Amino acid sequence: MNFPSKLVEDAVNEFAKLPGIGKKTALRLALYLLSQPADNTQNFTTAVSRMRSDIRFCDNCHNIADGDLCGICSNALRDHSTVCVVENLRDVIAIENTEQYRGVFHVLGGVISPIDGIGPEQLRIDSLLEKVKQGTVKEIIMAISPTMEGDTTIFYISRKLQEFNQSIKITSIARGVAFGNELEYVDELTLARSIASRLPYESYMTAK
Amino acid sequence: MQLQNITLTNYKNYVQTNLSFCPTVNLIVGLNGAGKTNLLDAIYSLCACKSYFNYSDGQNIRHDSNFFRIEGNFLVENKSENIVFTYSVQKKKDFMRNRLSYDKLSDHIGLLPLVMIAPDDIALVKEGGELRRKLLDTTLSQLSSDYLHTLILYNKVLQHRNALLKQFAEQRLYDATLLQSFDTQLLATGRTLHQHRQTFIAALNPLLQQHYEHISNGRETVNGHYESALNQKDFALLLADNLTADRLQQRTTEGIHRDDWVFQSNGFALKKYGSQGQQKSFLIALKLAVYQYIYQQKQQQPILLLDDIFDKLDAQRIYQLLRLTSHNPAFGQVFISDTQATRLEAIFHDLKVVYKKFLVEDGVVTVFE
Numbered sequence: 001m002n003f004p005s006k007l008v009e010d011a012v013n014e015f016a017k018l019p020g021i022g023k024k025t026a027l028r029l030a031l032y033l034l035s036q037p038a039d040n041t042q043n044f045t046t047a048v049s050r051m052r053s054d055i056r057f058c059d060n061c062h063n064i065a066d067g068d069l070c071g072i073c074s075n076a077l078r079d080h081s082t083v084c085v086v087e088n089l090r091d092v093i094a095i096e097n098t099e100q101y102r103g104v105f106h107v108l109g110g111v112i113s114p115i116d117g118i119g120p121e122q123l124r125i126d127s128l129l130e131k132v133k134q135g136t137v138k139e140i141i142m143a144i145s146p147t148m149e150g151d152t153t154i155f156y157i158s159r160k161l162q163e164f165n166q167s168i169k170i171t172s173i174a175r176g177v178a179f180g181n182e183l184e185y186v187d188e189l190t191l192a193r194s195i196a197s198r199l200p201y202e203s204y205m206t207a208k
Numbered sequence: 209m210q211l212q213n214i215t216l217t218n219y220k221n222y223v224q225t226n227l228s229f230c231p232t233v234n235l236i237v238g239l240n241g242a243g244k245t246n247l248l249d250a251i252y253s254l255c256a257c258k259s260y261f262n263y264s265d266g267q268n269i270r271h272d273s274n275f276f277r278i279e280g281n282f283l284v285e286n287k288s289e290n291i292v293f294t295y296s297v298q299k300k301k302d303f304m305r306n307r308l309s310y311d312k313l314s315d316h317i318g319l320l321p322l323v324m325i326a327p328d329d330i331a332l333v334k335e336g337g338e339l340r341r342k343l344l345d346t347t348l349s350q351l352s353s354d355y356l357h358t359l360i361l362y363n364k365v366l367q368h369r370n371a372l373l374k375q376f377a378e379q380r381l382y383d384a385t386l387l388q389s390f391d392t393q394l395l396a397t398g399r400t401l402h403q404h405r406q407t408f409i410a411a412l413n414p415l416l417q418q419h420y421e422h423i424s425n426g427r428e429t430v431n432g433h434y435e436s437a438l439n440q441k442d443f444a445l446l447l448a449d450n451l452t453a454d455r456l457q458q459r460t461t462e463g464i465h466r467d468d469w470v471f472q473s474n475g476f477a478l479k480k481y482g483s484q485g486q487q488k489s490f491l492i493a494l495k496l497a498v499y500q501y502i503y504q505q506k507q508q509q510p511i512l513l514l515d516d517i518f519d520k521l522d523a524q525r526i527y528q529l530l531r532l533t534s535h536n537p538a539f540g541q542v543f544i545s546d547t548q549a550t551r552l553e554a555i556f557h558d559l560k561v562v563y564k565k566f567l568v569e570d571g572v573v574t575v576f577e
Contacts, residue, residue, distance in 0.1 A: 112389070114371035120386060148364050148393060156389040163385075187315075189357055 062107040081138040111153040139169040210541040218273040220246035221571035230564040236545040238568030244545035255320035257313045265295040321510035323499040337468035362397040409434040415497035424489035435468040509540030
């Protein structure tokens with residue numbers, strides 16, 4: 001693509017580095033900013049660069065935060081004895097959007113995967129263990145993707161927790177057929193697991 | 209099950225070819241290098257999602273072209289199935305069943321059962337265990353999606369475990385809990401695969417004996433013996449015993465991935481003591497036994513592909529083989545390739561077999577009804 005201005009070209013190239021944005025969309029965005037008052041662009045760039053420079057991570061759960069603690073950890077109304085362990089920030093947002101969970105989180109930053117060079121020391125597992133050692137946590141909910149690497153991570157953390165705390169309750173989110181799904185379209189592996197770990201009828205109805 | 213027709217576009221040396229097949233025997237004749245094997249491999253690829261001869265998809269594109277396409281119409285238990293396999297340099301691989309793309313290729317495996325016999329298969333008897341494990345895996349995967357999924361999982365856990373052992377050695381550390389996290393999954397999947405293989409090999413032996421006697425008129429006792437470290441010892445104990453060796457060699461030294469399937473004649477290893485003739489007869493009997501096992505399990509006739517195997521067999525064995533495939537109700541549609549038509553046509557006339565002949569010359573096919 002040829003540009004009449006080096007300034008436009010630089011801006012387009014930066015936009016095009018963002019995920020899901022190609023050269024044409026990048027050009028559209030750059031030209032749109034030019035068509036608007038200069039203040040709008042100023043506000044936009046200030047917001048983005050302040051987000052990047054001022055962002056903090058929660059000392060307690062590693063979620064994104066504006067101060068030392070995130071909005072969830074600093075909320076006294078939430079149940080601090082229940083900790084939901086998730087892979088990343090997006091999972092926190094997804095679970096928060098359900099408006100069903102009243103406990104707090106712990107963000108690992110990934111799952112154990114030796115092929116990719118990710119071991120326990122690359123993840124925030126130590127701080128989770130420290131948290132549990134303080135003795136206030138009663139339940140750990142593992143909300144980790146049901147992949148082979150996810151299962152390994154759950155197993156590893158559970159073992160580490162049980163080494164010093166036998167009484168802690170460790171649970172995992174349910175796996176199976178999604179709500180509103182037609183059974184015939186569910187893949188066989190999921191369906192087989194759903195049958196293996198079926199639920200009593202009464203608990204199924206109340207869980208809804 | 210049968211393949212009704214196939215359309216090849218830019219596949220190997222075929223520019224554009226459309227062929228209709230007959231439900232019994234299809235005889236494909238042509239000189240060496242004409243494209244007989246390519247045609248059989250195209251049929252194989254439609255059923256198994258990849259080449260029988262380990263060619264990569266890119267290698268199967270015709271020179272000066274940037275994509276290939278194979279389309280086949282099958283009849284499976286009186287239902288028609290349209291399968292399209294396309295591969296292009298830009299868009300990569302796409303596999304469609306009745307105009308819907310598969311999310312996972314593993315979902316296709318087993319829908320269209322087939323067995324191929326090719327000249328190089330003699331390596332199954334002569335070479336190392338890897339080829340025999342591959343035959344076990346491809347056969348069992350056609351029969352059970354549970355086996356295929358478990359196998360994929362086992363291989364993935366194994367890769368992780370080996371990477372971990374390597375990292376332990378490089379970083380001079382050791383985390384027993386971390387290794388155990390992988391071991392639990394290796395154990396669960398490994399035990400399932402062992403069970404499947406054990407059952408299959410035991411059930412195959414009587415079929416193997418029966419086909420061997422029929423093909424060779426031999427009186428020897430032949431069998432396949434399942435050699436697995438899991439036969440004597442529980443997998444958990446095995447991993448515990450090998451821990452030092454595993455850490456030293458930085459890989460998992462024992463397990464399902466080291467299994468072998470030892471072929472024997474009168475109790476002696478066929479690989480070492482079998483004559484050329486015995487080995488060839490055994491190979492054919494083995495493949496036919498696999499065929500019959502799939503038929504028994506699925507209650508459906510797999511497609512049989514015989515690629516150029518007649519140069520290496522004597523007239524007696526060829527006759528016995530063709531009599532079996534044309535008169536035994538377990539056998540359905542057969543594709544046979546050969547460099548010359550006369551000797552096979554003579555046998556077909558003798559056995560009163562209905563067949564269709566295709567003459568292949570440099571990627572161009574002439575049909576004789």
